[in-house]
Amino acid sequence: MKGAFQLLLPLLAGFALAMLTLQLGNWQLRRAAEKAALQRVAAERAATGARALPATATAEEWQRVRITGRWLAHATVYLDNRSYNGRPGFHVLTPVELADGSGSVLVNRGWVAAGVDRRQLPAVLPAGEDAELEGVVRVPQHSPFTLADSPGQGRLWQYLDLAHYRAQTGVAVAEWIVQQASPSADGLVRDWPQPDAGIERHRGYALQWYGLAALAAGLTLRYGWRIFRGRHRDGHAARV
Numbered sequence: 001m002k003g004a005f006q007l008l009l010p011l012l013a014g015f016a017l018a019m020l021t022l023q024l025g026n027w028q029l030r031r032a033a034e035k036a037a038l039q040r041v042a043a044e045r046a047a048t049g050a051r052a053l054p055a056t057a058t059a060e061e062w063q064r065v066r067i068t069g070r071w072l073a074h075a076t077v078y079l080d081n082r083s084y085n086g087r088p089g090f091h092v093l094t095p096v097e098l099a100d101g102s103g104s105v106l107v108n109r110g111w112v113a114a115g116v117d118r119r120q121l122p123a124v125l126p127a128g129e130d131a132e133l134e135g136v137v138r139v140p141q142h143s144p145f146t147l148a149d150s151p152g153q154g155r156l157w158q159y160l161d162l163a164h165y166r167a168q169t170g171v172a173v174a175e176w177i178v179q180q181a182s183p184s185a186d187g188l189v190r191d192w193p194q195p196d197a198g199i200e201r202h203r204g205y206a207l208q209w210y211g212l213a214a215l216a217a218g219l220t221l222r223y224g225w226r227i228f229r230g231r232h233r234d235g236h237a238a239r240v
Contacts, residue, residue: 014220055103110188
């Protein structure tokens with residue numbers, strides 16, 4: 001019995017590996033399809049042109065909007081662990097009190113590089129007092145994967161939780177934020193990734209996983225065939 005189990009164990013392991021890598025390939029293809037669909041949605045909404053929205057509106061992600069109001073610089077926060085071209089840095093977020101009196105909207109103004117001492121936040125040119133900009137609507141993840149105990153304290157944040165932000169700053173921002181696209185003389189980088197970023201990478205990973213699945217299946221079948229041939233020869237020899 002023990003000998004039979006030892007022979008079957010590599011077969012089971014090979015089959016499990018083939019199934020696992022096959023499922024990983026399927027997952028990568030699904031991610032590519034999701035991003036392709038997101039790209040189509042973003043292109044359709046970008047074609048409508050920017051329009052003003054009240055803070056109380058239910059905005060659609062990737063919708064182009066126009067923001068007019070007053071910057072609330074005292075409520076600026078820095079999102080940590082944001083990279084650009086391989087360099088570590090921060091996203092700088094400042095709320096705007098809308099001129100229509102409907103409330104405030106948090107604006108992701110752009111990226112700034114981190115200094116040598118990450119505890120020292122980089123200096124950013126003030127946005128001024130009056131705000132007039134265009135951008136696209138983004139909706140923060142409700143439960144992002146993170147090891148941080150809390151979204152953030154003070155000006156340094158690990159991820160954005162709008163309810164926590166309201167409680168910490170006292171600014172009643174909308175349920176959506178704006179990713180600034182229009183230029184501004186503040187030195188921040190606004191080279192935002194497109195919604196189709198990574199489609200070909202996902203497809204490439206899928207091809208690699210399928211290749212590993214085929215290899216695992218092939219080696220497993222070869223091993224099974226060798227066991228079958230060996231037992232067949234042994235049975236034939238015993239009969240002779």
